[in-house]
Amino acid sequence: MSRILIVEDEAIIRSALRRLLERHDHRVCECESVEQACGQGFGEYDLIISDLRLPGAPGTDLIKAAAPCPVLIMTSYASMRSAVDALKLGAVDYVAKPFDHDELLETVARVLHRQASQRSTPPAIADEGGRRHTMIGNCPAMQAVYTRIRKTAPADVTVLIQGESGTGKELVAKALHQQSRRAEAPLVCVNCAAIPETLIESELFGHEKGAFTGASAMRTGLVEAADGGTLFLDEIGELPLDAQARLLRVLQEGEIRRIGSVETRHVDVRLIAATHRDLRALSRSGDFRLDLYYRLNVMQIDLPPLREREDDILEIADVLLAKACKRHARDGLHLSRAARRDIADYPWPGNVRELENALERGVILAEGQLIHPDDLGLATVPVTRPPSPPKEAATSLEAPAPERSDTATEDDLSLEDYFQHFVLEHQDQMSETELANKLGISRKCLWERRQRLGIPRKKAARRH
Numbered sequence: 506m507s508r509i510l511i512v513e514d515e516a517i518i519r520s521a522l523r524r525l526l527e528r529h530d531h532r533v534c535e536c537e538s539v540e541q542a543c544g545q546g547f548g549e550y551d552l553i554i555s556d557l558r559l560p561g562a563p564g565t566d567l568i569k570a571a572a573p574c575p576v577l578i579m580t581s582y583a584s585m586r587s588a589v590d591a592l593k594l595g596a597v598d599y600v601a602k603p604f605d606h607d608e609l610l611e612t613v614a615r616v617l618h619r620q621a622s623q624r625s626t627p628p629a630i631a632d633e634g635g636r637r638h639t640m641i642g643n644c645p646a647m648q649a650v651y652t653r654i655r656k657t658a659p660a661d662v663t664v665l666i667q668g669e670s671g672t673g674k675e676l677v678a679k680a681l682h683q684q685s686r687r688a689e690a691p692l693v694c695v696n697c698a699a700i701p702e703t704l705i706e707s708e709l710f711g712h713e714k715g716a717f718t719g720a721s722a723m724r725t726g727l728v729e730a731a732d733g734g735t736l737f738l739d740e741i742g743e744l745p746l747d748a749q750a751r752l753l754r755v756l757q758e759g760e761i762r763r764i765g766s767v768e769t770r771h772v773d774v775r776l777i778a779a780t781h782r783d784l785r786a787l788s789r790s791g792d793f794r795l796d797l798y799y800r801l802n803v804m805q806i807d808l809p810p811l812r813e814r815e816d817d818i819l820e821i822a823d824v825l826l827a828k829a830c831k832r833h834a835r836d837g838l839h840l841s842r843a844a845r846r847d848i849a850d851y852p853w854p855g856n857v858r859e860l861e862n863a864l865e866r867g868v869i870l871a872e873g874q875l876i877h878p879d880d881l882g883l884a885t886v887p888v889t890r891p892p893s894p895p896k897e898a899a900t901s902l903e904a905p906a907p908e909r910s911d912t913a914t915e916d917d918l919s920l921e922d923y924f925q926h927f928v929l930e931h932q933d934q935m936s937e938t939e940l941a942n943k944l945g946i947s948r949k950c951l952w953e954r955r956q957r958l959g960i961p962r963k964k965a966a967r968r969h
């Protein structure tokens with residue numbers, strides 16, 4: 506069932522069109538003008554059918570306002586010229602009034618079909634150098650992500666992106682920004698876990714001169730730096746409670762107050778937040794404000810872990826391998842059959858980032874034209890891919906116990922066992938950075954898991 510918005514000022518035509526579309530299983534809403542349509546938002550429609558001549562603004566104004574939702578323009582026979590102009594402005598098609606029912610239904614079906622086939626297209630993301638990269642992967646879960654991005658980006662609402670480390674949360678944030686009306690304004694990315702707790706408030710909200718010891722000059726915060734654009738707060742679960750309160754004010758009032766200032770300033774910022782943690786659980790333990798969670802969670806995008814993207818893994822590996830070959834000027838390298846099998850079977854706790862690192866190692870270490878399992882340096886883990894976790898449990902190594910491999914024994918390891926085993930076995934020879942890289946997780950994640958599993962760092966371990 507598709508959701509269609511009719512924008513037409515003549516009540517008789519509106520209701521006739523509504524009845525016709527509803528008889529063909531579409532869900533229909535009505536508006537009388539562009540202004541009314543803009544007031545209610547376009548986030549959930551698959552198609553807008555609008556009269557060209559409306560009181561106030563013409564129907565073609567919806568093309569930009571509702572993008573990427575397609576707009577089908579209705580014109581009278583007398584104004585076919587304007588129909589052509591509407592197409593030039595980006596209308597998806599036009600129908601002439603009075604319209605033939607079959608013809609209209611056919612046009613609607615064609616437009617919706619075209620939309621549906623575009624739905625799964627992965628978004629292209631421009632990097633700092635302006636080069637465009639397309640997100641890789643076409644499994645159903647990623648297609649759902651792409652659809653969400655396409656629909657959510659233009660809606661200018663707060664978005665919460667959830668997923669394990671390395672699943673592409675930052676990429677999604679960039680895609681949302683670049684497909685939004687703020688694309689020309691700045692995207693400011695902040696990793697809340699990377700800024701010391703004592704500094705985070707002044708980094709985000711700025712401070713006045715003399716606000717605290719060491720504040721020798723006034724400083725504008727990152728929220729203000731994102732004014733007019735998008736602020737991406739990665740690892741928002743790490744934000745201290747005081748900073749959460751200030752952020753809530755930004756979201757509620759659109760206002761910011763620098764530390765040490767009594768003055769508030771208006772800011773127009775779209776917030777995108779990401780986390781690998783369960784914010785609801787954090788709010789139950791008092792570590793995350795529930796009111797902030799609700800403010801953030803207007804739209805949610807869930808990124809699947811790589812081990813659940815079975816059909817994607819080898820496709821992603823091939824694309825990333827080609828990129829790594831290019832970077833290292835080693836064209837023509839291929840994965841051996843065994844390496845492909847290992848890649849398909851490995852549980853990828855560090856997700857796409859870990860796969861990227863493994864392939865980079867493979868390209869550097871391969872001696873001939875083939876990359877063998879040893880070149881990839883995957884930690885030996887006697888497991889096949891774990892079964893799909895229940896949605897709430899899908900966080901990193903907290904994933905459920907893996908399935909048995911063909912040669913499974915009673916001693917098969919769960920991902921947590923594997924983590925523990927790997928850390929205990931290698932921590933004397935490896936630095937924390939090396940351990941984290943090998944496991945495909947961040948150092949912070951490594952530290953958190955050490956705490957949770959009760960394997961604190963050994964004093965003898967090298968520090969980096």
Ligand SMILES: Nc1ncnc2c1ncn2[C@@H]1O[C@H](COP(=O)(O)OP(=O)(O)OP(=O)(O)O)[C@@H](O)[C@H]1O
Pocket residue numbers: 639640641642668669670671672673674675676677739781857858861947
């Ligand atoms: N679908 C994808 N297509 C192409 N590259 C991807 C995809 N997903 C992730 N990557 C790559 O994997 C790496 C990690 O992605 P990203 O930084 O967006 O993940 P993240 O979820 O934000 O990780 P973290 O939570 O650890 O910050 C990046 O180099 C990114 O380009």
